[in-house]
Amino acid sequence: MAEQENQVPKGLRAIFTRSKKISPLRLVCLNLSQATIFMKLNIKNETAKLKSVVLGQPGSMGKIPTLEESYDAKSYDTILKGIYPKEEDIIHEMTEFEKVLKKYDVQVFRPEIIEDYNQVFARDVAFVIEDKMIISNVIQDRADEQDAYRKIFEKVKWRNIINLPETAHIEGGDVIVWNDYLFIGTCYSEDYRSFKTARTNEYAIEILKEYFPKKRILDFELIKNDKEPYKGILHLDCTFNPVGKDKCIIYKNGFVDESDYNLILDIFGEENCFHVTAEEMFEMFPNIFSISPDVVVSDKAFTRMNNHLRNEWGITVEEIPYREISKMGGLLRCSTLPLVRE
Numbered sequence: 001m002a003e004q005e006n007q008v009p010k011g012l013r014a015i016f017t018r019s020k021k022i023s024p025l026r027l028v029c030l031n032l033s034q035a036t037i038f039m040k041l042n043i044k045n046e047t048a049k050l051k052s053v054v055l056g057q058p059g060s061m062g063k064i065p066t067l068e069e070s071y072d073a074k075s076y077d078t079i080l081k082g083i084y085p086k087e088e089d090i091i092h093e094m095t096e097f098e099k100v101l102k103k104y105d106v107q108v109f110r111p112e113i114i115e116d117y118n119q120v121f122a123r124d125v126a127f128v129i130e131d132k133m134i135i136s137n138v139i140q141d142r143a144d145e146q147d148a149y150r151k152i153f154e155k156v157k158w159r160n161i162i163n164l165p166e167t168a169h170i171e172g173g174d175v176i177v178w179n180d181y182l183f184i185g186t187c188y189s190e191d192y193r194s195f196k197t198a199r200t201n202e203y204a205i206e207i208l209k210e211y212f213p214k215k216r217i218l219d220f221e222l223i224k225n226d227k228e229p230y231k232g233i234l235h236l237d238c239t240f241n242p243v244g245k246d247k248c249i250i251y252k253n254g255f256v257d258e259s260d261y262n263l264i265l266d267i268f269g270e271e272n273c274f275h276v277t278a279e280e281m282f283e284m285f286p287n288i289f290s291i292s293p294d295v296v297v298s299d300k301a302f303t304r305m306n307n308h309l310r311n312e313w314g315i316t317v318e319e320i321p322y323r324e325i326s327k328m329g330g331l332l333r334c335s336t337l338p339l340v341r342e
Contacts, residue, residue, distance in 0.1 A: 039155040042340050043128040045179050046242045047290040052107035054122045054152060054337035055098055058090040062116030071142070071196045072329035073229040074282075085324035090120065096320040097297065097335065103318075104291050109339070111148035121330045122337040123237075124199070125149055127172030129182065129212060134162045136171050137204070162211060170204035173235030173334055178242055181267070182208065182217045185236025187224050188256075195224045197234050218263065221256040229329075230282055237333050240264060241286045244313055245293045247272040249305070251281040274308055287331035291318075297332050299323065 039052070064084045070076040078084045101108050111119055125146055126135050133156050138145065153161065164170065174185035184205055187198035205219050222239065225232025233239045239254030248268045252275065255261045265273060276285045285305050288298040293315075298306050300319035309315040322331055 037155075038157045039339060041128050041131045041133060041156060041160060042342075043177055043338055044130060044341065045177055047244060047293045048341035049292040050101075050104070050106050050290070050338060051340040051342060052109065053101065053339060054109045054111065054149070055094065055101065056122040056335045057111045057113055057119040057148065058087065058094050059113040059119075060115050061087040061090060061118055061120075065118075072234045073197060073225055073227055073232050074234070074284075074327065074329035076227050077229050078327040083327060085327050089324040093320065093322050093325050094120070094335065097322070097332065100297050100318045100320060101291070104295065106291065107340075109152050111145075112151065114144065114148050117145065118328070119145055119148060120325060120328065121173075121334045123173050123330075123334045124171035124235075126153075126337060127175050128337070128339055129175070129177055129208075129215075132160050132162055132211065134164065134170070134175075134208075137164055137166060137169050138171055138199075164204060164207055167201075168204040168207050169199060169201045170208075171199040171235065172337065173237050173330070174200040176236055176240070176242065180214075180216055182212060182215045183236060183240070183264075184208070184217060184219045185222045185233070185239075186219050188221050189224065196226045197224045197232055199235065218260075220260040222254055223256055230278055233281075234329055235334070237287055238284060239281065239286055241288065241333060242268075243288070243290055243296055243309070244315060247274070247313060249274045249276060249286045249288070251276045251278075251286060253278065254281065274305060276305070280305070284326045284331040287333045289332035289336055299326070299331065 065075065065079060067076060067079055070079055098108055111122065124136055124138055126133055126149065176183040184200060186200045186202065186205060187195060188202065205217065209217050220236060222233040222236065233254040239251040240248060242248045246268060248264065250264060250273050252261050285302055288296050290296050295316045295318065296309060297318045297320060299322040301323055306317045306319060309317050325331065325335070
């Protein structure tokens with residue numbers, strides 16, 4: 001999982017730290033008196049046995065955001081209805097998630113706490129493809145969140161970290177790694193800049209094509225809506241997510257073009273796709289998390305899907321409560337940043 005870096009100059013160590021004047025990250029060197037052990041990143045798909053992961057941080061959520069401060073439709077809806085989750089409930093749910101991860105001997109990293117800041121959704125801060133970590137250009141409302149990951153970024157060789165140009169927008173929830181494929185959710189609308197829920201643009205996709213020329217990169221345009229969660233998709237993993245070795249969970253009406261949905265059916269086979277309803281999409285059924293091809297973590301409220309995964313596909317389902325966190329527009333996959341899988 002880790003290896004010693006011999007190419008950093010003696011007495012120096014490369015780490016990444018965020019500067020509000022230089023986006024997204026800049027490289028600085030710190031004097032060290034000892035050799036540095038670096039993590040060997042490895043993410044080739046979404047379901048291989050998980051070895052290490054970052055789990056988001058619920059330790060200091062701050063006040064309930066206003067409608068104007070919300071940055072996704074689900075949060076907007078829960079703020080409007082007065083049912084935004086309490087910090088103690090979020091902490092309880094994430095503690096249950098961490099217990100399951102550790103039950104399967106997964107090494108769990110946590111970002112440092114930023115006071116009065118929502119740090120639950122680690123997926124969007126950065127993401128890993130093969131042995132490269134891509135630092136996301138997140139929306140401005142979440143820019144300070146990356147400060148809390150500095151000690152985690154330090155564990156990665158500097159040459160394995162990709163910093164995208166500032167105008168290349170992408171978040172990890174829109175990127176699904178599946179062996180030879182990279183599935184990427186995006187928004188091509190002329191109104192892209194007006195949508196808070198439009199997080200990944202064409203420029204970022206083109207750059208990933210340059211970095212990963214051997215991957216078959218498929219971009220899917222997602223329906224966007226900032227205020228009505230039944231009428232829009234925040235990230236690709238809210239409408240599509242692979243499980244097992246050859247199966248997936250999918251919501252048909254999350255795609256602008258039905259041909260994108262049909263392409264996924266062609267790749268996985270319709271018999272290997274679990275179709276969720278609009279209500280199940282709203283409850284975030286697709287956004288479960290795989291510990292291995294045989295084990296997933298799911299919300300205990302997802303009875304129909306959990307039974308299917310167990311009874312039809314032979315997958316072990318670790319059920320935990322995650323209803324409160326779902327009110328903020330993300331679920332289990334959103335809460336994680338996988339670093340190493342077998």
